[in-house]
Each structure stands twice: as structure tokens, then as C-alpha cells.
Amino acid sequence: MDLFEIEEPEWVQVEKKEPSKPSFLNDLNKEQRQAVETTEGPVLVLSGAGTGKTKVLTTRIAYILQQQKAMPWQILAVTFTNKASKEMKERLEKMIGADAFSVWLGTFHSIGIRILRKHGSLLGLESNFIVLDSDDQERLLKQMMQEAGVDIKKYTPAGLLDVIQRWKDKGLLPHQVTAMQNSGFCEGRALWFYERYQERLRSLNAVDFGDLLLLPLALFQSHPDVLQQYQKQFHYILVDEYQDTNVAQYLLLRLLAKGHGNICCVGDDDQSIYSWRGAEVENILSFQNVFPDALIIRLERNYRSTAHILGAASHLISFNQGRLGKTLKTADELQDAGEKVKVTGYWSGSQEAEKIIAQIINENKKGIRLSDMAILVRATFQTRQFEEVLIKSGVPYKIIGGFKFYEREEIKDAVAYLRLILNPNDDLAFLRVVNKPRRGVGPQALETLTKTAREKRISLFDAIAWAPLKPLLRKTLDGFISLIKQSQEKMQSAFPAEVVRFILNESGYIQMWKQDKSVESQGRVENIMELYTVLDDFKSIEEFIEYASLVTDVDDETSSDQLVVMTLHASKGLEYRHVYLPGWEEGLFPHQKALDESGESGLEEERRLAYVGITRARERAFISFASNRRMYGQTQNALPSRFVDELPKDHIILSPSLNKAFSMDMIEPAWSKGGFFEQNENAYFEKEPNYGNKSKWSRESLNTSDYEINSYNAYSTVPRQIRKSKRIGKRVHHELFGDGTVIKDAGDALEVSFDSVGVKKVKSAFLEELFT
DNA sequence: GGGTTGCCCGTTTTT
DNA sequence: CGGGCAACCC
Numbered sequence: 001m002d003l004f005e006i007e008e009p010e011w012v013q014v015e016k017k018e019p020s021k022p023s024f025l026n027d028l029n030k031e032q033r034q035a036v037e038t039t040e041g042p043v044l045v046l047s048g049a050g051t052g053k054t055k056v057l058t059t060r061i062a063y064i065l066q067q068q069k070a071m072p073w074q075i076l077a078v079t080f081t082n083k084a085s086k087e088m089k090e091r092l093e094k095m096i097g098a099d100a101f102s103v104w105l106g107t108f109h110s111i112g113i114r115i116l117r118k119h120g121s122l123l124g125l126e127s128n129f130i131v132l133d134s135d136d137q138e139r140l141l142k143q144m145m146q147e148a149g150v151d152i153k154k155y156t157p158a159g160l161l162d163v164i165q166r167w168k169d170k171g172l173l174p175h176q177v178t179a180m181q182n183s184g185f186c187e188g189r190a191l192w193f194y195e196r197y198q199e200r201l202r203s204l205n206a207v208d209f210g211d212l213l214l215l216p217l218a219l220f221q222s223h224p225d226v227l228q229q230y231q232k233q234f235h236y237i238l239v240d241e242y243q244d245t246n247v248a249q250y251l252l253l254r255l256l257a258k259g260h261g262n263i264c265c266v267g268d269d270d271q272s273i274y275s276w277r278g279a280e281v282e283n284i285l286s287f288q289n290v291f292p293d294a295l296i297i298r299l300e301r302n303y304r305s306t307a308h309i310l311g312a313a314s315h316l317i318s319f320n321q322g323r324l325g326k327t328l329k330t331a332d333e334l335q336d337a338g339e340k341v342k343v344t345g346y347w348s349g350s351q352e353a354e355k356i357i358a359q360i361i362n363e364n365k366k367g368i369r370l371s372d373m374a375i376l377v378r379a380t381f382q383t384r385q386f387e388e389v390l391i392k393s394g395v396p397y398k399i400i401g402g403f404k405f406y407e408r409e410e411i412k413d414a415v416a417y418l419r420l421i422l423n424p425n426d427d428l429a430f431l432r433v434v435n436k437p438r439r440g441v442g443p444q445a446l447e448t449l450t451k452t453a454r455e456k457r458i459s460l461f462d463a464i465a466w467a468p469l470k471p472l473l474r475k476t477l478d479g480f481i482s483l484i485k486q487s488q489e490k491m492q493s494a495f496p497a498e499v500v501r502f503i504l505n506e507s508g509y510i511q512m513w514k515q516d517k518s519v520e521s522q523g524r525v526e527n528i529m530e531l532y533t534v535l536d537d538f539k540s541i542e543e544f545i546e547y548a549s550l551v552t553d554v555d556d557e558t559s560s561d562q563l564v565v566m567t568l569h570a571s572k573g574l575e576y577r578h579v580y581l582p583g584w585e586e587g588l589f590p591h592q593k594a595l596d597e598s599g600e601s602g603l604e605e606e607r608r609l610a611y612v613g614i615t616r617a618r619e620r621a622f623i624s625f626a627s628n629r630r631m632y633g634q635t636q637n638a639l640p641s642r643f644v645d646e647l648p649k650d651h652i653i654l655s656p657s658l659n660k661a662f663s664m665d666m667i668e669p670a671w672s673k674g675g676f677f678e679q680n681e682n683a684y685f686e687k688e689p690n691y692g693n694k695s696k697w698s699r700e701s702l703n704t705s706d707y708e709i710n711s712y713n714a715y716s717t718v719p720r721q722i723r724k725s726k727r728i729g730k731r732v733h734h735e736l737f738g739d740g741t742v743i744k745d746a747g748d749a750l751e752v753s754f755d756s757v758g759v760k761k762v763k764s765a766f767l768e769e770l771f772t
Numbered sequence: 773g774g775g776t777t778g779c780c781c782g783t784t785t786t787t
Numbered sequence: 788c789g790g791g792c793a794a795c796c797c
Contacts, residue, residue: 081786109787134785153780153793209787244786277785379783401785435773442773550787569784591783609784632782633788 024059024095028052035264035297036060039069039236042257042291044284045266048328049313049615050304050575053266057238058088060264061103062095070235072102076256077238079107082551084240084573104234108249110550112212119219119226124202128542130419131549132201132208135412136428137161144196148189155186163190164197168210169278171217171248174198204427213248220255231259242267242287246278254290261291269324270317273569273609275601285324302328304575306338308651309621313614315648320604328615341614343644344624344655348635349583352626353385356580357393359622360563363578370396370563372577376613377567378589381631382582386565400566404552410513410524414531415548417503418541421487425459434460437512439476445469483507496544497535504528568613579617584610584625585638610643623647 025033035045035056047053061077064070079085085106092100104111117127132140141164142157163183167174172181174195183190201207207215220227237257239245242265245253257263265287272281288294302310310328317323346352360373375386383399390397405411413436419429435441446460453463461484464477487503494502504510510528513521538544583589590606598605614621625640733739741753 079786084786107787112787131787133787212787241786273784274786276783279786381782438774440773444773552785552787567784569786572786588783593783605784630788 024062028055028059029301031297031299031301032056032059035266035299036063038295038297039064039067040260040262042261042287042294043264044242044287044291044294044296045264045299046284046296046324046326047266047268047299048302048326049268049271049612050302051299051328052301052303053240053268053299054084054088054091056299057240057264057266058091058095060238061092061105061236064236065096065099072099073104074233074235075103075105075238076111076234076236077103077105077240078111078253079105079240080244081573082107082110085110088240107550108245108252109209109212112216113546113550115216115219115230116207116212119223120215122223122226123215123219125207125215126205128205128423130204130206130423130426130428130545131212132206132428133407133412133549134161134209135407136206137208140200140428141193141197144193144200145186148193150186150189159185160190160193164194165210166278167194168208168214169246169248171214171251173214173218206428210248213246213252217248217252217255220252227255230256235260235262237263239263239265239267243269243272243281243284244274244279245283247280247283250280250283261293263291268326270320270326270608271572271612273572273605273612275605276598285322298326300326300329301331303331304618305615306330306336306619308338308340309614309617309619311651312341312621312647313611315651316614316643316646317607317611319646320607322604339620340651340653341621341623341647342655343647343652344622345640346624346626347628349382349385349626349629350389352582352624353389356582356622356624357386357389357395360578360580361393361395364395368577370561373563373580374571374574374576374578374616375563375565375580375582376571376616377565378583378591378609380567382588383565383567390563390565396560396562398562398564400564401570405527405530406548406552408524408527410527411531411548413509414500414504414528415545417487417507417509418500418545420461420484421491421499421503422541422545424461424484427453427460430460433507433509434480437508439480440473441476445473445477491541495536496538496541497532499541500535501532568609571616572612575616575618577618578620579613579622581610581613581621581623582625583629584623584641584644585629586641587638588629588631589641589643607643607646623652 025036028036032052032055035043036059039060045053045056047056057077061075064075065072077088079088089100089105092103092105106114113131116123116125116129120127120129138157138161141160142152145152145155145157145160163185167177167181170181174191177191177194182188186193201211220230234256237253239253244267253263253265265284267284269281269284272279272284275281288296305313307330310330314328344355346355356375360370360375363373364370377383377386380401383401387397387399406415413433416429416432419426420433424430431446434446448467448469449460449463452458452467453460456463456466458466461481464481469477483503483506486506487499490502491499510525513524513528516524535544538547589610590603594602594606596602614623623644625638625644627638628635629638630636731739731741739755
């Protein structure tokens, strides 16, 4: 959709005028202006949180165009997310109008795909190649591993995929992986698998996400003429979120910028939180080594947060070593320092969730919109507790980071049907839908088909005609073929949405979900309806497939006022008036696994994550931790995160209950260092801290409400969620359906026989237990 | 071929 | 505690 669909316009002779300084420069501060006006040569803009990096990038593009230094299509601007590229495009359009659409502006991956569509044949790719998602990749690897007789319990496909992905991130094709870089994974056979995997992809005419960067790189390395073409085209290169680039991306950029060296990278080493995905902070740290004459500009003026919030975040991040170093300052020194960051301890994770939501409800009543507040968690499982409370309290909410639209089973199935219509030889799509809904095509039948396909070197779809099949199977598969053929015919005349509707109806796919009695099936049907709507925006199915393979979520611009709950990772680049940061406990945040696997550098990345979290807040930040957290079905004792200790006391305020427990001085000695609390005991509550005897933690103090949670009373009426065990036979109440008896436990939901409306399936969260 | 049971394992996840 | 998946049974 957004992916460079615009052809390069013809060159038009423009009347040469002496360019004047445009007015949009007046909106910039001194450093921002320098970053915009220094168009020639390498520039690294170290842009702290909230210092206006998107503004700098868009203004820089506008400036280059306004100064007539280049035509729009001679500018390459890359971002990481579709969201970021969309935002930049919109902002740019506001500044310069339709020219914005001629700029090569998009994600690294979308640019890679564009290059490969054009030149991929040089690497043996047909231009209609498909892009696999991680599910497809894993399934492929699993199959290969099983064929090779690997114990996939010991060595998981996901593990192998990870190893291969790391090689790709580093820009290494199989033959470029040295013995040194080989992995011990699977007795050192990972490289062998990598080689086979690439071959397999090629025979499927498919690439994976990593290939979208790796293959253009390989193309440039093996075909200097192609590289030269792009070097000549792009006079100016701009890169967003440079701290998140991996080696392959860095190499690509370096090749493209070779010559003029007009490359401007914007990033913040303190916000590098994706190293586990192959991002190399090293890229930003060593920018000056790679481009010795690089100009480095620091944007330190923060236009987002109050002084206390910045003070807390800055002090915390200062514990990290190896930073390029920046000090964020508020935009206006004279302005009110705002409110201190509030730190609270709770008895349990559920109490934490309830109190936070109660406070949010309260703030909402005082006029803060729900969409101005956010809850940012470390791990996705934390969202569940919040969701439960949100459902009960009726607060409109949205959880980001759960299942993405295009990752949903039903959407992927629908897309697979479309892929098959476009190209019946797409074996992966074939395998996905040939027995969905069930047509009686099981492993046995597939085995026969695969064998025939291999012998004749044809696709599975074509193999149907040749394979020795039993009459019944023959009939169903011939029917399947004719269904695809009919859809292809329909495609000639009908809109994409109609084609999907046709195939999903005729194949019985929709029916399959409508008949399914599980709780989710209703939602699945709704998602498919949503898909029809999305498809209306596309002119062709090809275009849609391309879009769907690069985009993970539909941007639903729901204007309705709702509260978001998301992971810290997902929050990067966003801002809210109030930000809640729950779960600051050792083991959860910093996450134990990060510490175990990456030691000190893992800890630093966790700390950067904390920094990202705090700096999302404009006016207020609330940090909290719980002493008891349910994990893996067990309640575990937890200690406050060391990051809590690292907060500067001048910029934080402890909640009343914590204040009772600690004098301000006590925060400094770091309670997590084990001084007076010992782990694995119910330390907070049963041990007497050995400092004075007036203040100590207690259940009572933690249970008292904190701050001004006045409307918390509304909360005491919240029904207790009914317990998982022995649900059947329980008498329950539902707001809409009235009273009833639980007759069946269906995992996430319960089947209840209601006295007045009969049997219904409902989520247990909507039920209140009746005690009779 | 399809449904059921029982066991294992458990971060973050831009494309 | 719960989801996902492989082995197992009908």
C-alpha cells in the first residue's frame, strides 16, 4: 500500500530560482537547525528521547528539496517500522506536498523487497517471489531437521532459526560463515542446515525477512554495476533509529553512501533495546571510525517531559557504561519542574493491577483521557492481570503486542488461499490450506503427492494430476483444483475482496469457523470480515499480499478513547501524559534471562528499557513493584528491582506506605543488595529490617491505598472472579444473562446454563461467583 | 484420518 | 497455571 508504489516521475525542467531560507527552519533550535542544514557529508545526530528527531529528519528532506539539491527520488530515507515511515510520509506531505510520495521513504525491508523484485533474477529469484514469515520458516526448518534425523526436542527449529537469523543479520551467506562464526548448535550442523535452507527457499521461490537485507547486500557485492546504479541515484541518505541497525543494514548503507558520503543517521544509543534481535549498538558507537570526517550533533533539548521525569531517567541511565553520553535538558529551564516520579510497592501483582486501574479511573474522572495514559510492562504475561481488572471495571482498553492481525491463524489461512490463487505452485500455501477445512487430505495423501512432485519436479498442486490417488481422494483434490481455477477466473473481473469472499465461502472455510464452538471462533469470523474491509483498499491481490507480508498489524486508527497496555519494547517512540511502569522487580525487570544470558550487557539493555519507559511520560510517571508475583502458576516472592535503587531521590517520591518503611536515606543503600532483606524468605514482611525499629514493611501498610485513590470504593464491589478449580456446578451471575449454573469448563471460557436464557459460552472474567 | 490425553516449558519480537 | 505439541488411541 505504502510501499513505494509511485513511479519515478519524469525529470522536469524547473525554473532556476535562488533558493531562499524557508520558514520551516525557524521552528528549529540551534542544534536541530545544524542537523538540517549540514546536508553534505556524514552526520550523526544523537537524538535523546523527545528531542525532535522525526522533525529533524522530515525538515532535512524538505530542506534538501527546497534548496534544489536533489529531486525527491534521489533521496533515500529508511526507518524500522511501518508506523515510523507512515508518520514521516504524512509529516513530509504536510511540508512539501505531493513530492513526499516520490521520496524513497520506507522500511529497510520494503526497500530490500523493491530492489529484489527488480534485480533478484541475478540471484536466481523470480520477481514474484514470496516472503515467508517466521512461522513458515520454522515449519520449513522443522521439516528439514526431521528429515535429517535431528532430535527436535534437544535442538528446536526455533533455535536453529535463531542461529541462521544471526548469520543473516551479520550479512553472511552460508559460504561466508567462517569456522570461527560457526555455531555449536546441533553438533555444528547449523551451517549445513543454513545452506540447505537457502537452497530450499530458492526452490520455493521464497525469501525470509533476513533475506530482504542479506540478498540486496549480496547482490551489490556480486554486481557492482547494479550497486553503481543505486549509488548514482541516491544523492542523500537518511536513517532513522540508527542504534537498531544490524550489520547487514550497516553494510548496505555503507555501500550506498560510498562516494558522496551524504548520509545522516539519527539515533540514540540509550534507546538501543533490540540487541537480542541482531541490532548492533556498535554501529552507532563507531560511526566516527567508519566516517572519520563525520559531524556529530547532539540533540539534548527535550520537548516532552518535565524536569523530574528527565532527572530520574537521566540518573538511571548514567549507571550504564560505554555510552556516547548525553544530558537531557528540559526545553524551558524556567518551567515548573513538574511532579516527582512516584514509586510504590504493592503486596501482590493483582493488587498492583487493581490499584493502578483504580487510579487511572480516578484520573479519568478528573479529566485525563484514557488515551493519554499507558501501562508499560516488561513481559507480555503481565498484561493478563491488567486485562482481567479492565474487563471487570469496564474501562475501554487495548492490549498491544498480543496477536498481530496478520499473524492470526485465520488471516494467514486466507492469505494462503490468495497466494495459491495467484500461484498454484506455491507449495507452502498449498500445504497450509489443502486440508483446511478438513477434506480428508492427511499425511498419507500428502506423502503420495510429495513423492510424485519430487519425481516429476513439479509443484504439489500440479502433482495432483499425476499422483496415484484413491477415487475418493481424487475427487476431493480435483474439486480443490477446480475451486482454485474458478477463483482465478473470478480474479480477472472481480475486486480482490470479492475473490477472497468467494474462495472462503466456496471452500467451506468460513463455515468451518462458524460451526466451531470454541470461544475464539466468533472473533475469527469477525477478523475475516475485517479482512474484507482491509482488502477494499487494494487494487490487486498481488499488492495486498506484498503488504500483508511486510506489515504485522493493521493500523486501526480507532479514535475512541481507550487505555493501552503494552510492553516497554512496543512503547518506543510513543508518549503519554501519564505512564505507569509496574513490575519493577528483580528477575522480572531486569529480566533474569537477560542477566543469565548476557550478563552485564544484558543488564545495561534492561536499564535502557527502563530509560525508554520513564521517558515516555510527559507529566507523570508511576513506578511500582509487588512483593508477591504469580508466575508459572506459582506465587513467588520478589525483591524490588535494582533500578528502583538507581533512581535519584531528588526526583522521586515514595508512596506513603513505602515512606513508612523507609526513610529517604534508606533508598540509597540498595535494599536489593541483600543488606537487610534476604531472598527466598518472606523477607519484607516477616523480617525486621535492622535499621531502627520504627519503620518496616507490613501487609497493612502496603494495603492502604496510595495517593488520592478516592474512587477506589467503587472497586470494592468488583466481583471476585470465580476460581478455576471445581467450577462445574457453581452458581454464577452474569450481568446480562442473569444467574446460572456452570456446566462445562472450556479452558478460557465456561459453558453456563442460565436460568432465563439457556446455555451460553462466556469468559469467566464476566462471571461473578454466587455463594449459596 | 481425526480426536484425546498427557507432558514440557515458560523474555522482549520493528520486518 | 496454561498453551502447544507429540504420542497415542479409536
